[in-house]
Every structure is written in C-alpha cells, then in structure tokens.
C-alpha cells in the first residue's frame with residue numbers, strides 16, 4: 603500500500619495540479635481524493651494543446667482510471683461541481699463525502715459583500731470563509747442534505763482505507779498553499795482553514811500513520827494572489843521584463859510574483875513533514891530547460907538553482923517541472939527509493 607499527499611509549499615498555484623496528474627499517470631492510483639478549502643482553489647492542467655481549469659473535481663481527473671473523490675473537510679458548491687462534471691465528462695467517476703460542508707448563495711453574498719474579506723484580505727469571493735464559519739457554528743448543510751448531490755455520495759475515508767488494505771495506490775491532493783494556512787500562514791491574510799499536509803490527511807479521513815510520502819510543491823518564482831505580506835515580491839515591471847505574467851484560475855486577478863524564498867521553503871517543508879519536493883517553473887530559471895524530461899540535460903544554471911533549493915528545503919527534489927504540459931517533467935523519484 604502507498605498513500606501520498608501532495609501540497610503547495612508557498613502561497614498556492616505552485617503547479618500542484620500538473621504534478622498530481624503526472625504522478626497519477628506514473629503510479630496508477632485507484633483513488634485520487636482532494637482535501638483543502640473548497641472552490642476558492644483553481645487548478646490548471648494542460649494536456650497536449652488542451653487546458654483545463656478545475657475548482658471542485660480533483661486535478662488528477664486527466665488520469666482516466668482513478669476514482670475522483672472529495673474529502674469531508676472540503677466545502678462543495680453543488681453548481682460548480684455539476685458544471686465541471688459536465689464540462690470534463692467525468693460523471694460516474696466523481697464521489698463526494700456525505701459530510702462535506704455546502705456553499706450556498708448566501709455564503710457567496712456574504713463573502714463578496716464583506717469589505718474586510720473582499721477588500722482587506724482579498725478573498726476569492728467564492729463563499730468559503732462564511733461557509734466554514736457556519737460549519738463551525740453547526741448551522742451549515744452537509745452534502746447528504748442536498749438532493750442534487752445524491753448520485754455522488756460516498757464514505758470517502760472508507761473507500762480510501764479499503765484501497766490501501768488492498769495494496770493499492772492512493773493520492774491525496776491538497777489545494778491552496780502553506781503561506782495562506784489559517785494556522786501557519788500570514789494571518790489575517792490567509793484562507794479559512796489550515797492548508798498543511800496534516801490538514802489534507804484529516805480532510806480525507808486518513809490517519810497520520812497511513813501516510814507514506816508528503817510531496818511539497820514549490821515554484822522557482824513563487825506567486826501570491828490577493829493581499830498580504832510577500833517578502834521576496836518583485837515589482838511588476840521587473841517580473842514583466844522577465845516575461846513572467848500569471849493570472850488566477852478562479853478570479854483572473856494578476857498574480858504577484860516573487861523570487862525564491864529559502865527560509866519560507868524550509869519552514870514550510872518542516873511543518874508539512876516533507877519527504878520529497880517538487881520544483882515547478884525551472885524553465886523560468888533558465889529558458890534553455892524548457893520541455894526537458896531528462897535530468898542530465900538540465901543546464902548548469904538550473905542544476906545550481908536546484909542545489910540551493912534542495913539545501914533550503916532539506917529534502918530531495920525528485921520532480922522538476924520544465925513547462926506547463928503534462929509530459930514536460932523530470933521524475934527521479936525512483937533514485938531515492
């Protein structure tokens with residue numbers, strides 16, 4: 603049996619979706635289950651020329667053989683889920699834990715209409731903060747109370763446990779990133795829940811002793827959307843001149859861009875219990891590395907960067923993404939087993 607958690611090490615949007623999709627094709631899990639806050643998350647996965655954005659369905663959906671589950675810790679917006687299931691053609695493969703919290707129109711109105719959340723914190727306006735508040739107050743509906751979700755309902759922890767007992771592979775995917783954890787991030791400029799690996803395990807009802815690997819994904823040039831401190835942030839003139847421009851999957855806001863933050867990487871790896879790290883965007887460190895899938899072909903500049911990053915993180919870097927497409931990745935995990 604093997605259960606792997608994949609989480610973001612910086613402020614979200616590290617490219618977890620792509621890393622999850624790659625690992626899924628390589629390791630053939632029977633279940634890919636997501637934790638994290640809810641539809642405030644946006645993952646982009648590019649396969650060939652096609653780009654897919656997802657907010658509710660696990661980003662591992664591009665691997666066709668796995669069941670796609672949403673753990674009980676996650677907030678579900680039934681309409682966003684239904685639209686995605688139709689758009690991606692994944693009906694029959696998607697399962698929602700019966701205890702998931704539900705986002706209503708009222709939660710979205712309260713998120714968007716609240717100046718503290720929408721302006722000061724820069725929330726995504728997807729209703730997650732107010733929905734988690736109602737959940738804590740024990741007045742929120744659960745997935746099992748929503749008739750439209752009936753076809754999706756499942757006991758996700760039980761399905762995961764059965765798969766692990768059967769000797770199968772399971773992937774647990776996190777959303778958001780370490781820096782916007784309610785507990786460990788840059789409070790109050792954070793999301794409405796912890797985002798570390800322990801939380802992702804809890805979101806899926808998987809006890810800590812059942813986790814074999816925690817892969818923390820770091821971006822060579824971290825980004826942040828919304829407000830809050832960002833110690834290595836560069837001016838947008840500088841990042842524009844470097845050809846780095848990104849826009850949010852959910853809100854389409856322009857992302858703030860920063861340089862590598864070794865101190866944050868180390869602290870994040872510590873709290874996440876990192877066993878292996880993934881680095882995305884190495885083609886931004888040296889454009890000559892774009893699309894490479896063989897470690898030996900990386901340039902000296904890229905290898906020097908990876909050495910520094912590995913020393914900072916304190917764990918081996920076993921996955922290196924060299925471009926947005928699914929196959930543009932170097933996977934040296936086997937060398938560390």
Ligand code: IMP
Nearest residue numbers: 614642643724725726778792793827828
């Ligand atoms: P909320 O989670 O919508 O309340 O937003 C709170 C803060 O977290 C804002 O700064 C958002 O931009 C940020 N945030 C929430 N989810 C994500 C995500 O998936 N990626 C990046 N930032 C996020």
Ligand code: MG
Nearest residue numbers: 615643644645
């Ligand atoms: Mg995102």
